[in-house]
Amino acid sequence: MSLTFPSQYDFIPRYFRLAFTNVLSNIIVPLANLVSIMFLGHLSEIHYLAGVALAGNLLNFLYFVLSFLRMGTTALTAQAVGRDDREGVLLAGLLNGLIALVLGVAIILLQYPLGVLGFSILDVAPEVKSSAQAYFNTQSWGAPAILLNFVLLGWFLGREKNGLVVLLSVVGNAANIALDYLFIIHLDWSSMGAGVASAASQYLTLLVGLFFVCKEIPWQEVKELAGKIWDIKAIRSTLTLNGNIFVSNLVCMFTTLTFNYEGAQMGTIIYAQNALLLQIWALSIYIVEGLGFCTETLAGNFKGKGATEQLAPLAKVSVGMALLVSLVFGGACWLFPDDVFGLLTNHAEIIENIDIFIPWLVLVLVCNSVCCILCGYFLGLAQGHTLRIVNLIAFGVGFLPADVAAVKFESNHILWLAFFLFNAIGMLMFGAQLPRTFESVVENDSVSIQL
Secondary structure, rough: OOOOOOOOOHHHHHHHHHHHHHHHHHHHHHHHHHHHHHHHHOOOOOOHHHHHHHHHHHHHHHHOOOHHHHHHHHHHHHHHHHHOOOOHHHHHHHHHHHHHHHHHHHHHOOHHHHHHHHHHHHOOOOOHHHHHHHHHHHHHHHHHHHHHHHHHHHHHHEEEOOOHHHHHHHHHHHHHHHHHHHHHHHHHOOOHHHHHHHHHHHHHHHHHHHHHHHHHOOHHHHHHHHHHHOHHHHHHHHHHHHHHHHHHHHHHHHHHHHHHHHHHHHOOHHHHHHHHHHHHHHHHHHHHHHHHHHHHHHHHHHHHHHHHHHHHHHHHHHHHHHHHHHHHHHHHHHHHHHHHHOOOOOOOOOOOOOOHHHHHHHHHHHHHHHHHHHHHHHHHHHOOOHHHHHHHHHHHHHHHHHHHHHHOOOOOOHHHHHHHHHHHHHHHHHHHHHHHHHOOOOOOOOOOOOO
């Protein structure tokens, strides 16, 4: 028996196929990181683990902000696929690959001042700082591979080659685990070994990805297109899109870091409770982001084909799935708080009163899940301008005033209110822009926000 869908919803089987592989490739990452932490956690000195965690946070911040390379590549590639424009598909990968290579080399050249700047603002023990610098200095050499892998993943996602995305994720993370064991445990390189393992696994992933590209794309075809990479209009359009996504990512990361920092100033128990709540939020994000990647690919494809009649159904299905995920996570925490948080810690003093903050967690999960989906939707339409404006307004109007009040009154409830307002305002503003996109195929980065 086969299911049939109305023509506007005939993408649903394709949607769930893409969503499954995207979520699968996404959840492999935290599992591999967990194994790496286990290796470091079993060394004789705890400062190795603390140092790698510290440097890892700085690098995660840097690479999250630069993940516009993946996002922008997916959008432009998906649209070119929808137009059946092979040249556009190749140029999307080549131009963003060039940008990634330049940025990666710049990180290597600037790793010393970046490290000095990052570690100077953190007050940590000398041995922790030494371990952090050892990891940072070695892992930074993997920057070109990491950024080029962003482009490869975005290019494969835009072409719906999700099997390759899963394969690259498995190869990279399996290699990282194996090399962690070799360098950390067997060779006893501790923090430096973790950095070497991370960088080497990224280069291995890059080689595997390029192997599949070379199998499909003749070198002669790439050479013939090389001159078109320098087209001023294409460069300006790509840089505009990437620049808008960069600002949007920066605002999101700064909001999360500020939330963490202000929580830490309210005492160890509050900070620990917030950390556990954010672990649930982060886990849900890995799944919702997979749905967002799928939404981005299909939205870009529909835009390229001019199939605007499928944009509204896509938004409905994607938002519905995201809400389902957020309600499952939120409901589990609300109904079984002791069981859920008891898996994360055995410290009774932390989970004793954590339930008073769970309503805030549920609200954040719901609003943030919708925001993630709509971010993916507008990214697929290459509307980076919308992301930038929405997140800047959500931060300035929602998060910042409430955050100032939270600091003044030393209230974790007001701090969670600030985080909720950031997501709620973003959700409402994205939602207000949706009807406009259903009417016609909008031009890239030409959206004006209607307030």
